[in-house]
Amino acid sequence: MRNCPQCGKARKGEEFKCPTCDVFYSKLDELLYEEQQKNEQNTLKGRLKIIFAADNRKQAAVAELTHIWKTTPLKTKITLWTIFAFVFALVVSVL
Numbered sequence: 001m002r003n004c005p006q007c008g009k010a011r012k013g014e015e016f017k018c019p020t021c022d023v024f025y026s027k028l029d030e031l032l033y034e035e036q037q038k039n040e041q042n043t044l045k046g047r048l049k050i051i052f053a054a055d056n057r058k059q060a061a062v063a064e065l066t067h068i069w070k071t072t073p074l075k076t077k078i079t080l081w082t083i084f085a086f087v088f089a090l091v092v093s094v095l
């Protein structure tokens with residue numbers, strides 16, 4: 001659809017929604033928009049955006065780290081712990 005279904009204004013560029021009424025130009029645009037949002041949420045930039053947009057940034061950051069930890073596979077966790085233990089042992093032996 002080239003015009004807004006609500007106000008009839010012509011579509012500008014790559015916008016999915018009408019900037020005046022916040023209405024999607026078509027069902028396809030709505031789907032594309034959702035897909036874009038979903039993709040952005042999975043990127044580091046998108047995740048940081050969510051943290052910075054939160055009212056309580058510290059809480060959001062903690063929630064994000066918890067989420068990352070929950071979604072991290074066990075194998076990666078073990079590797080991380082091994083690296084951590086190794087670095088810790090190294091630091092302790094130097095001190």
Ligand SMILES: [Zn+2]
Pocket residue numbers: 004005006007008009018019020021022023
């Ligand atoms: Zn409109």
